[in-house]
Amino acid sequence: MDENLASFTIDEQNPSCLHCRGNWVGADLADVEKHINRRKLPNNITQIDVSAIDEFDTVGAYTLMCLQQSFARDIALVGASDEVKALLALVQDKRHTYSALRPAQEKNPVTLLGKIAVTRFGYALSLLAFIGEIWCNIMRLFSRRSHMPMKQFFATIEITGVQALPIVGLLTFLVGVVLSYQVSLELNKYGAGIFSVELIGLAILREFGPLIAAIIVAGRTGSAYTAELGAMKINEEVDALRTFGLSPNEYLVLPKLLGLLVTFPLLAVWADMFGVLGGMIMSKGMLHLSYYEFLSRFAKTVAVKTYFIGLIKTPVFAFVIAAVGCYRGFQVTQGATSVGRQTTLSVVQAIFLIIIIDAVFSIIFSWRGM
């Protein structure tokens, strides 16, 4: 292959003639192109001899044309076969210069900032509009003017609820174990190990159970909603639904949202159970507190109120996860990258909102002295 590499040399007898030889095809032309671009060619060239070119394709033709035009005057081609001539003519006929058409890019930072602000504001508005539409649909559902596909609703319950049980249970169990370990380690120093029961109970029931469950569900279900709706949008399935007179919002979003509203509070209860179980098992190891002692102290010191304060947040979390997930899914515009970007945004924003809402709840509760 090597001796057939594309190249050009100056004729030794006739210094005004350039000889091209080898295979002038795509993959082999990089050196030739560099050579041309270096513009070290003598000025007295008047003709190019192409009779020694073996294979020739359009990339070769393009390069040959560049070579020919790198001199400031007309250069004659000699020894061109019909094939070379035909391809050269084709290239010359249809050529375009690249530099001419790059779209102008905005450079002024103030304009850029303004544009970003306007798009962000647009996002916020459209999210509000989306949530409004969801509420309208829920209202219509209760006034029996629309109906939801029950099959999807129950499928959502199975996928987001039943199938999430093992992972939610395992992770909150481990959080309970870790929490109990740290708490009893410290409290034991003061001989106050028994108080770890209240601490674990409060922390798990009020905060960690619902919060951990929300984070897992945001990563598991919110992302799935976004990817599913996004792919449906790219496939024009969403448009197909519209042509049947169905609102995608009603047909696709409602079952997902209502399904999650049913399953998420239950998942939080499940998380509470396993968190406390983890704490209980660890307490036995660390503090030699028997299960009976743990549970009876738990019942005496942890008020039922705590449990309900934890649970009252869960429908809000579920709504946020489902709404953000679906909204992001509908924001997918084109192609696979867009699905990836929106899925990332969906999870990040859902978790962000959940933590903010959790903080807001804490402030409200402390303000009401709960």
Add this chain to the structure above:
Amino acid sequence: MDCPAIEISQLCKRFDTNWIHKDLSLTIPQNQMVAIVGGSGCGKSTLLKQILMLEAPTSGSIKLLGCDCAKASEQALREVRAKTGVMFQQGALFSSYTVLENVAFPLKLFTKLSRKLINEIALFKLSLVGLSQDVAHKYPAELSGGMVKRVAIARAIVADPKLIFLDEPTAGLDPESAADFDDLLLFLHKSLRMTVVMVTHDVDTLYKVPDKIAFLGEGRVLAFEPLTTLRQNPHPLVQQYFSSARTIRAETAL
């Protein structure tokens, strides 16, 4: 290189218990335009996938440009791939790249040319398939169906392949665009001297474009001949295929 462009011998392929190809042999010489036809579900797409090394044959061998796909080294396969271009039925353009980046993609992959030259060649190929410069910076989602097909074929031919595969190139196009596309294929074939293999159901295309037609049925190639002789072929599947009203209409229109 005088070896045939494609040499398939005794190819067998099955999915579970379902035999798609049984002892299929087909040799396509270089510089020909060949259409693969056959009833729906007879395994045309599966055959194409095996030729493109996307699906492994159950048994038998496929040689592309003299290189046995099953036995060749990575390096040899890479060379073969650089010499083949594929246009998928849905275009399969990369949705996150602009039209120009899509078309320039194979050149960036297979050559070490400068970015400027690559872009210019990509633009040249775009105008070769009849697209204006305005589309170069659009994204695939912003194109019409016909434009997507044109961009797809521009991407398939950009690195001057010796061999190009087209899966239903004119499906889903309006009759005028389809006719334009047929002309485009003929023009590209003539000016770039490629072997063209296409799967098509479009009777108008069959009349106008290919030199020879490979008729698939019963898991093998029932006939491999020009359309005029294929029409006289007595095999019942062939007769059935060409006896439909649409074919007759296309014939009388000719």
